[in-house]
Amino acid sequence: MPFALNPTAVWPIVLLCLSNVFMTFAWYGHLKVKAAPLFVVVLASWAIAFFEYCLAVPANRIGHQVYSAAQLKTIQEVITLVIFAGFSVFWLKESLTWNHLVGFALIAAGAAFVFKG
Template sequence: MPQLSVPIVTIGLLLASNIFMTFAWYGHLKFKTAPLMVVILASWGIAFFEYLLQVPANRLGHGHYSAAELKTIQEVITLVVFAAFSVLYLKEPLHWNHLVGFALIAAGAFFIFHRWS
């Protein structure tokens, strides 16, 4: 059975971890009547699973990627996951200014990953 490459596994784990974390941080916004302590505890419970994926992703990926590159990958994934979450789960539209802001952050990723000679 072929082994998956470090970049594929790292990015896959970061993507999965970010889905958990997005629900931990923002999923409770649909449950405004729930007591704050309940949503905090639920968020911690969800975040536990995020850590089970995030920590191995960073450990595996470090060496192939620098810490700055890992953080940049995480931030780009965060934007993609959050944009989908916002539209699909929270039913909040993305406006042109959100997309421009996200594009500028993605442009920052170019500067992190570009090999300057």
């Protein structure tokens, strides 16, 4: 029997990944634009965050049919770490050191306990 994924289980993860890309840019993307006044940065971040909400809210509504609220939050946090790690390297040009990776791994290991039966 071939492996089949439940779309109701997969779509929330896809939507959370996309929403997190928007949120990461809203929160940290402006760090490369030092000359912009703070109020402009705040307004631009709000505009970007609108699209994050347009993806995150449906992700949680659909996802709660399959996952508990704690599981959804845990999925979102792990996604946040993965996307932020890539963002900080490729957009901010910051390096990830071993202590960052160990810290992220420990958080991910802790997250695994939320899914234990």
